[in-house]
Amino acid sequence: MLHRLLAVLSTAILIWTGIGASPQSTRVPAFFEQQVGTLDTSGYSPAQIATAYQIAPLYKSGITGSGQRIAFIELDRFDPIDLQMFGAAAGLPAFAVKESYAGGKAFALVQAGETTMDLEWAHAIAPGAALSVYYLKNAKATVAGWKELAQTIDQVTKSGTRILSMSFGACTLGSGYEVVKQALARALKAGVSVFVSSGDSGSFPGPPQQCGAQPGVAYPAGDPSVVAVGGTTLLLNTDDSRYAEAAWGLSGGGKAKPLPRPAWQVTPNLLPGKYRYVPDVAFLADTRTGVAMYYGGSWMLGGGTSLGAPVWAAIWALIRQDAKQAGKLFPTAPKLLYQIGNSPTNPRAFNDITIGANGHYQANIGWDPVTGWGTPIVDKLANAVLARLAKAP
DSSP states (O other), X not given: OOOOBOOOBTXXXXXXOOSOOOGGXXXXXXXXXXXXXXXXXXXXXXXXXXXXXXXXXXXXXXXXXXXXXXXXXESBOOOHHHHHHHHHHHTOXXXXXXXXXXXXXXXXXXXXXXXXXXXXXXXXXXXXXXXXXXXXXXXXXXXXXXXHHHHHHHHHHHHTXXXXXXXXXXXXXXXXXXXXXXXXXXXXXXXXXXXXXXXXXXXXXXXXXXXXXXXXXXXXXXXXXXXXXXXXXXXXXXTSSEEEEEEOTTOOOEEEEEEEOOTTOOOTXXXXXXXXXXXXXXXXXXXXXXXXXXXXTEEEEEOXXXXXXXXXXXXXHHHHHHHHHTTOOOOOHHHHHHHHHTSTTHHHHEEOOOSOBOSSOBOOSSSBTTTBTOEEOHHHHHHHHHHHHHHOO
């Protein structure tokens, strides 16, 4: 599916960063192009993803996200029957989703598949976690739209939820975005880890016909208080272990000017300057090697960087539960991920993506502005978190 445009006001728009982008515009190395042509197009299952990213060992230890709650700020509705069908096929426990509407009263929503994919795959990765959806009524990047988004972020923070996923963005900051920046800073200070998809337009903030031809980063992915999630192309072995992984050609990434670089964003190879760079981490996004989702009464492929935000949020729920059982106080994700990335545990906590590009930027050894630190090796990342927390005062 192409990007879903929710509102157009010149270049001031909120856009879906999935479900997937046009396969014709995807750019990956020739080897991957050849291999992708031989794939089964039914999409990877939760069991395959759990094996590929080494989530399964946590399940064997009883870690399912129990005691954690994940919030999603969304722009479209879901059909409970789709969730039931997905859950039954994957052998998951029943979905229990709490819904809230901006302003407190229910309103009409489009059905576009984004919320469905977010809930299905967050539940697939962290089946023990509780799920809350907060619907936005105003999908325009205007003063009123930013205010509503900020109020919703504050609502999540005040609820006690400590994990938030968002899979949309605006081409430009526009007038009034500062209230969102302030709300995200409050969320981070309160201990909320916010995961945002980095976008499906490569080194541009959105489709050029809507966002122009200047390189940049969508907002709120570029905010200094969030974890931005880029995308990869993933190939598996017959035993579902990772065979190869490259940067997805449409993975959003680059300089988030004029947003300042947060103090925690430190890497040996970070590009010079004072501005924030995106993304921080990555996950499978290429729809040609995407995941199975049930939507509108049928199975289809899901992907885009909007898959990575809810999946990383679910992974964080697993890691939070693991740390809680070990009796550790848990900080927010941004600083902790960079501490781990810069530590000797890095090669054991992330799959470093070193091939592929998103237009202006090239994947490389260590952090890069296409895939960040890379994709998670979840059991090793959980261990690295515990080791890091053990050193904390």
